[in-house]
Amino acid sequence: MELGRADQMIENVVGVYALPLGVAVNFVVNGRDVVVPMVIEEPSVVAGASFAAKLVRKGGGFQATTTAPEMIGQIQVLDVADLASACSDLLRAREELLTLANETDPVIAKLGGGARDLEVRILDETAVGPMLVVHLIFDCLDAMGANVVNTACEALTPRVEEITGGRVLLRILSNLADRRLAQARCTVPVDALAFGDFSGEQVAQSIVEAWAFAAADPYRAATHNKGIMNGVDAVVVATGNDWRAAEAGAHAYAARSGRYTALSTWSRDADGNLVGTLEMPLALGTVGGVTRVHPGAQVALKILGVKTACELAEVVVSVGLAQNLAAIRALATEGIQRGHMRLHARQVAIAAGAHEAEIDWVVQRMTSKGVTRVDVAEVALKEVRNSQHG
Numbered sequence: 500m501e502l503g504r505a506d507q508m509i510e511n512v513v514g515v516y517a518l519p520l521g522v523a524v525n526f527v528v529n530g531r532d533v534v535v536p537m538v539i540e541e542p543s544v545v546a547g548a549s550f551a552a553k554l555v556r557k558g559g560g561f562q563a564t565t566t567a568p569e570m571i572g573q574i575q576v577l578d579v580a581d582l583a584s585a586c587s588d589l590l591r592a593r594e595e596l597l598t599l600a601n602e603t604d605p606v607i608a609k610l611g612g613g614a615r616d617l618e619v620r621i622l623d624e625t626a627v628g629p630m631l632v633v634h635l636i637f638d639c640l641d642a643m644g645a646n647v648v649n650t651a652c653e654a655l656t657p658r659v660e661e662i663t664g665g666r667v668l669l670r671i672l673s674n675l676a677d678r679r680l681a682q683a684r685c686t687v688p689v690d691a692l693a694f695g696d697f698s699g700e701q702v703a704q705s706i707v708e709a710w711a712f713a714a715a716d717p718y719r720a721a722t723h724n725k726g727i728m729n730g731v732d733a734v735v736v737a738t739g740n741d742w743r744a745a746e747a748g749a750h751a752y753a754a755r756s757g758r759y760t761a762l763s764t765w766s767r768d769a770d771g772n773l774v775g776t777l778e779m780p781l782a783l784g785t786v787g788g789v790t791r792v793h794p795g796a797q798v799a800l801k802i803l804g805v806k807t808a809c810e811l812a813e814v815v816v817s818v819g820l821a822q823n824l825a826a827i828r829a830l831a832t833e834g835i836q837r838g839h840m841r842l843h844a845r846q847v848a849i850a851a852g853a854h855e856a857e858i859d860w861v862v863q864r865m866t867s868k869g870v871t872r873v874d875v876a877e878v879a880l881k882e883v884r885n886s887q888h889g
Contacts, residue, residue: 500515500793500794500795501515502514502515504792504793504794507792508789508792508793518538518539518540518736519538519539519540520536520537520538520737520795520799521536521537521538521539521545522534522535522536522537522545522802523535523537523545523548523549523552523818523821524549524552525549525550525552525553525556526552526556526560526561526814526817526818526821527552527555527556527559527560527561528560528561528563528683528813528814528817529560529561529562529563529813530560531804533803533804533814534802534803535548535734535802535803535814535818536734536737536738536798536799536802536803537730537733537734537737537818538733538736538737538795539729539732539733539736541729542845542846544729544730544733544822545733547821547822547825547826547829548730548818548821548822548825550825551821551822551824551825551828552821554687554691554692554824555685555686555687555821555824557687557688557691558685558686558687558688558691558772559686560685561683561684561685561817561820561821562683562684562685563681563682563683563684563812563813563814563816563817564681564682564813565679565680565681565682565781565809565812565813566678566679566680566681567615567638567678567679568612568638568639568640568641568644568679568782568808568809569615569636569637569638569639569678569679570636570637570639570644570645570648570672570673570676570678570679570782571634571635571636571637571648571672571673571675571676571677571678572634572635572637572648572649572651572652572670572671572672572673573632573633573634573635573652573669573670573671573672573673574632574633574634574635574652574655574656574659574667574669574670575630575631575632575667575668575669575670576630576631576632576633576659576660576663576665576666576667576668577627577628577630577665577666577667577668578665578666579629579630579631579663579664579665580664580665582621582629582631583621585619585631585662585663585664585665586619586621586631588662588663589617589619589631589633589659589662589663590617590619592658592662593616593617595658596614596617596635596655596658596659597614597615597616597617598614599654599655599658600613600614600635600637600651600654600655601613601614602654603647603650603651603654604647604650604651607639607640607642607647610640611638611640612637612638612639612640613637613638614635614636614637614638614651615636615637615638616636617633617634617635617636618633618634618636619631619632619633619634620632620633620634631663631665633655633659635648635651635652635655636678637651639782639784639808640786640808641784641785641786641807641808642784642786642787642788642808643740643741643744643782643783643784643787643788643808644672644782644784645672645741645744646787646788648672649670649671649672652670652671652672653670655670656670674744674747674748674751674780674782675747675748675751675752675780676748676780676781676782677748677752677755677780679780679781679782680778680779680780680781681778681779681780681781681812681813681815681816682776682777682778682816683776683777683813683816683817683819683820684774684775684776684820685774685775685776685817685820685821685824686768686772686773686774686775687703687772687773687774687775687824688772689703689770689771689772689773692706692773692828694832695833697832700771701832702828702831702832703767703771703772703773704767705831705832706765706773706824706827706828706831707765707766707767707773708831709765709827709830709831710723710761710763710764710765710827713760713761714760714761714764715760717758717759717760720753720759720760720761721759723761723762723763723823723826723827724749724750724753724761724762726822726823726826726827727749727762727763727777727779727819727820727822727823728745728746728749728819729822729826730818730819730820730821730822730823731745731749731779731781731815731816731818731819731822732745732746733818734814734815734818735783735815737795737796737799738783738785738790738796738799738800738803738811739788739789739790739792739793739795739796739797739799740783740784740788740789740790741782744782745780745781745782745783748779748780748781748782749762749779749780751780752779752780753779762777762778762779762819763775763776763777763819763820763823764776764777765827775820775823775824776820777816777819777820777823778816779816779819781812781815781816783808783811783812783815784808785800785805785806785807785808785811786808844862844865844866844871844876845858845862847865847871847872847873847876848861848862848865848876848879848880850873850876851873851876851877851879851880852877852880853876853880857880857883857884860879860883861876861879861880861883864876864879864882864883865879
């Protein structure tokens with residue numbers, strides 16, 4: 500991306516920061532072969548997702564679905580004299596308020612999106628006393644929706660204050676997009692899981708047992724879900740979407756029961772095959788924002804071959820489930836470090852000062868010693884350079 504374009508995107512631009520762009524392969528999502536662009540700095544993620552997708556391919560690939568792309572805009576109302584009456588008054592004015600919201604973006608309304616519903620909640624006990632919260636439900640079509648929803652909420656403010664007699668403070672989209680969900684499901688034949696000294700039965704059962712740990716313990720669940728987001732975020736970044744919003748929504752959704760738990764589930768079917776599911780909020784866009792400004796994001800969307808935000812979310816949730824499978828399989832069998840450190844060794848060699856022609860030799864020396872550290876890489880680098888000049 501050119502510096503001039505970057506300067507138009509954010510403030511105080513001093514340069515352009517690059518991250519590696521890779522492609523994950525072997526993915527079949529809803530019967531369609533997909534090459535998945537991923538932007539990430541962590542080794543083993545692209546390889547892991549590709550390997551897991553290969554296993555899932557043997558079971559027919561990923562089946563993914565999404566709900567309608569509805570976002571929630573929140574309007575905070577304070578200093579309301581009669582909360583119950585204000586709720587009733589707002590709900591009676593529902594159609595009027597929805598019409599006002601649609602007037603803020605007649606284009607999206609004409610295309611079939613726009614304001615869908617109005618909900619009112621009472622928060623009886625807060626640090627500043629009771630308050631009303633108005634939820635505007637807005638179908639954003641193929642946009643992520645932050646700008647359109649925020650604009651609509653602000654437009655409703657004067658009328659909401661007039662109806663309730665209260666004072667509106669915040670008017671802002673919620674990143675807990677629990678009405679805009681994506682779900683992926685996969686089945687891996689038990690025979691496909693066998694490798695080395697591990698039988699397919701051992702691997703499948705170990706994965707289920709590892710998942711049970713994450714489902715029961717928030718300390719493990721945090722790392723379990725981080726592995727999911729390794730895959731999700733990499734595609735979200737590649738397509739110019741808001742990965743912070745994806746993270747916030749995912750972790751809030753993981754705690755929706757009042758206890759933080761795993762986003763995915765793993766089980767065995769009647770034939771002993773491994774079955775995985777992942778459901779999470781995904782507010783993504785294929786129009787507007789960075790997706791139409793950043794040239795790399797435009798290329799990524801072309802590689803994916805998706806036409807709608809829902810199709811994009813279906814791919815992204817499938818990648819999250821694939822990355823989760825790769826991580827749990829490694830953890831539950833040979834351990835996460837063996838494969839990860841083998842790939843990480845190249846970064847360590849570069850950090851030690853190795854040039855391109857020297858990297859493989861330094862990696863080989865570290866691998867032979869079974870140690871991947873910068874000090875070991877520096878010694879190996881000295882050895883290779885001494886041999887070249889000896």
